Each structure stands twice: as C-alpha cells, then as structure tokens.
Amino acid sequence: MNPVTTNNPEETRAFAAQLAPTLRAGDVLALHGELGAGKTCFVQGLAQGLGVQVAVSSPTYTLINEYSAPIPLYHVDAYRLSNTQAGLDLGLEDYFDGQGITVIEWAERVTNLLPDRTVHIYFEPGATPDERRLRVVLPSEAPP
Numbered sequence: 001m002n003p004v005t006t007n008n009p010e011e012t013r014a015f016a017a018q019l020a021p022t023l024r025a026g027d028v029l030a031l032h033g034e035l036g037a038g039k040t041c042f043v044q045g046l047a048q049g050l051g052v053q054v055a056v057s058s059p060t061y062t063l064i065n066e067y068s069a070p071i072p073l074y075h076v077d078a079y080r081l082s083n084t085q086a087g088l089d090l091g092l093e094d095y096f097d098g099q100g101i102t103v104i105e106w107a108e109r110v111t112n113l114l115p116d117r118t119v120h121i122y123f124e125p126g127a128t129p130d131e132r133r134l135r136v137v138l139p140s141e142a143p144p
C-alpha cells in the first residue's frame with residue numbers, strides 16, 4: 001500500500017522497522033518532509049529494525065551519526081548543509097559507498113549527490129494532526 005498512512009509515532013516506527021530486513025549494505029534512503037513530519041521517528045524505527053541497540057536522536061548539530069549493527073546505519077541530517085559542496089566536504093559520498101545503510105533527512109539539500117539507486121520517501125500531513133502519509137518512490141519509478 002503506497003502511500004502508507006500512520007496514525008501515531010509508533011506506527012511510523014513500525015513501518016520503518018518492517019522495511020529494515022529488505023535493505024542491503026550500500027542502500028540509500030532519502031527522507032523528504034517538513035519539520036515535525038516524522039523523519040527522525042522513521043529513522044528510530046529503521047534503527048530498531050536493523051538491530052541498533054542504542055537510542056537514536058536527531059543529528060542536527062553533528063550532521064551525521066553512525067550506529068553499529070549487523071549492517072551499520074549512517075544517519076544524516078542535511079538541514080544545515082547549504083549546498084552540494086557542503087555535502088562533499090562532509091564526505092557524504094564515502095558514506096554512500098560504505099558498508100552500511102545511509103538514511104538522509106532533508107535530502108533535497110544534497111539532491112545532486114544522491115546515487116541513482118536512492119529510495120525516496122515523502123512524508124506528508126494527513127487528515128488529523130497525528131496522521132502522516134508516507135510515500136515510497138523506488139529508483140525504477142523516479143523520473144529520469
């Protein structure tokens with residue numbers, strides 16, 4: 001079902017957690033949505049699904065957090081990256097080519113750096129304050 005509607009943070013985390021087993025080292029997830037859309041909440045569920053044992057919080061000030069797990073998780077918040085060059089300086093490409101899964105909040109800040117294989121997830125408001133619509137766009141469905 002796409003988009004998926006979630007009614008609370010737990011459902012958003014559960015949705016992300018059930019995606020985790022489908023992911024492989026080198027996969028890149030680009031999260032799009034306004035402040036409070038649920039992006040960090042999604043990453044918390046993803047981390048749980050990947051077997052990360054520690055609490056995940058937003059890397060807004062550190063820009064990237066690395067979590068060990070059978071497949072490591074690299075959590076990027078690109079909000080404060082002004083442009084592509086800032087993303088390059090941060091070494092984003094090395095993360096994409098690394099042995100883990102990279103998930104990026106505010107991915108539109110670094111569109112030019114995202115590999116073609118990136119899976120995009122759009123977070124949109126729902127009909128009630130706690131409802132969110134999560135739309136997954138696979139690389140095969142993205143416009144060329």
Ligand code: ADP
Pocket residue numbers: 006007008009010011012033034035036037038039040041042105129130131132
């Ligand atoms: P973002 O990283 O996109 O800025 P966060 O995940 O940090 O967003 O915050 C989402 C906020 O919205 C949290 O306070 C969370 O409790 C709340 N919320 C309410 N409903 C939902 C939902 N269905 N999914 C995710 N978060 C929700």
Ligand code: MG
Pocket residue numbers: 039040058105
């Ligand atoms: Mg966030």
